[in-house]
Amino acid sequence: MTDAAADLVERISAFIRETVIPYEGDARIGKHGPSDDLRIELQAKARAAGLLSPHVGREFGGHGLNHRQIAQAFRAAGYSLLGPVALNIMAPDEGNMAMLEKVASEAQKERFLRPLASGAVRSAFLMTEPDGGAGSDPSMMQTTAVQDGNHWVINGRKTFITGADGAGFGIIMARTETGATMFLADMGGDDIRIDRVLDTIDRTMPGGHAMMTLENVRVPADQILGEIGQGFKYAQVRLAPARLTHCMRWWGAAKRAHDTAVEYATHRMAFGKPLIDHEGVGFMLADNEIDLKQAELMIDWCAGVLDVHGHGAGTEESSFAKVAVSEALFRIADRCVQVLGGLGVTDDTPVHQIFRDIRAFRIYDGPSEVHRWSIAKRIKKRALAGA
Structure with missing residues (x-):
């Protein structure tokens, strides 16, 4: 530092x-x-x-x-x-800014990145699709982009699109003849429709999470982000650091929940002594401290990998961090609800909403099971290569 x-x-x-x-x-x-x-x-x-x-x-x-x-x-x-x-x-603005800095042309940076970084607009990242389309398996992508002169015409459906309601522009992932491609598209017109905004357990991201229809969305060729057919590569450029920044933000929220629980347990009396002096409570808070420190070290290690090796690295390390940190932070939030007792399920403290938001984090940017599966594939590949 x-x-x-x-x-x-x-x-x-x-x-x-x-x-x-x-x-x-x-x-x-x-x-x-x-x-x-x-x-x-x-x-x-x-x-x-x-x-x-x-x-x-x-x-x-x-x-x-x-x-x-x-x-x-x-x-x-x-x-x-x-x-x-x-x-x-x-999210998703932070991750979109990071990718635009790395991939966008100078003209695209001025048109899209500068107003996003200034807070003048919000953005969305349109990749996930309803059942039958892309999700944890992006190769199932159904949204298509077909060239029409100097434009591309995009059709498809998207779901769980964070921040779409009110976004000024979106980064759309669509399938072309040469592979998945990213497009920068203005939002707010009839060609990109929000079918509904889903009611979810979290409530921290402006615009919520929407289901959407893309109908004959015309995007000029100069609004292709990067190269045609390289969308999956750019998705990793975005997602590996974005998984880590999720870990960073939610770590702060878990620390807030822990501090709230410690303050309560230190002053709330039961059976003649403060709650923290009862092993059942004190040990939960001790485990919180352990999980916080381990998560912090995992985040810093993965961040160091990205600093040393650049934005194209860190895919495996970010999977490690996503699984380990999201699950550790959920354990912390869960214990804090338990320490607070009835107070922990009310809005009288921030803990119950932190618990809800951190629970959803175990699914964002790939659920733990998909990351474990990906890690296991790499383990097998290395083992076979060394056999």
């Missing part, structure tokens, strides 16, 4: 506690996430504090952080479920 990066993390931590946490009871947080009105208000405060989009390059208003510095900044921001929204580092 440089002195500048360490100072940034301290300023983020103070901003979350002093400015963001007081908004947690705001009525503009609905079942589909914070409203855009609330997002804009929070991001204006982050912009004034010099904290908006800290992960992007300085030319786009950020701090040009490496992955290990991002890890500390995002963990600090995650201490409030609203923190990543306020700092403009929430």
Whole structure:
């Protein structure tokens, strides 16, 4: 950590506690996430504090952080479920910004990345499809893109598209004759329709998660992201770091839940002594500390791999982190609900919503079972190669 990066993390931590946490009871947080009105208000405060989009390059208003510095900044921001929204580092926008910086042309960066990094618009990443289409197995993609002169025409259906409701543009994954390709498309017209926004257990991402229909979406050829047929390669460029940044943000939320449980257990009396002095409670909090530290070390190790080897690396390491960290953080949140007892299932503390959001994290960006299957395939491949 440089002195500048360490100072940034301290300023983020103070901003979350002093400015963001007081908004947690705001009525503009609905079942589909914070409203855009609330997002804009929070991001204006982050912009004034010099904290908006800290992960992007300085030319786009950020701090040009490496992955290990991002890890500390995002963990600090995650201490409030609203923190990543306020700092403009929430999924899917954060992952889209990172990919646009690496893959987009200079013209595309000006058209799409700059307003996204400034908070002027939100974005979506349209890859997952309903039953029969792409999900954990992206090779099942049914959405098609057919060239028509200087345009491409896209048709298909998408589901679980985070942030689609209210997004200014989307990155659409579609199947072409030469393979999966990514397209940058403006949203809000009749050709990209939101069929419905799903009601889910989480509520931290603006716009919620939508089911969508793409009908004759015409995209100019100069809005192809990267090269035709390289969509799956770019998806890994996006997803490997994005899995890790999810771990970073949710680590901060789990730390908040743990701190809340510790405060309660230290002062709540039962059978003549504080709850924390009862082994059944004290041991749960001790296990939380162990899980937090192990998750932190896993995140920093994987971030180090990305820093050393570049954005094309870290696929296997990010799978390790996604499984280990998501499951450790869920154990922490679950224990915190248990320590708080009846209070833990109410909105009187942030713990019950943290529990709900972290439970969903075990599915986001590939469920644990798919990552374990992928890791097992690599184990077999290495074993056979060495036989």
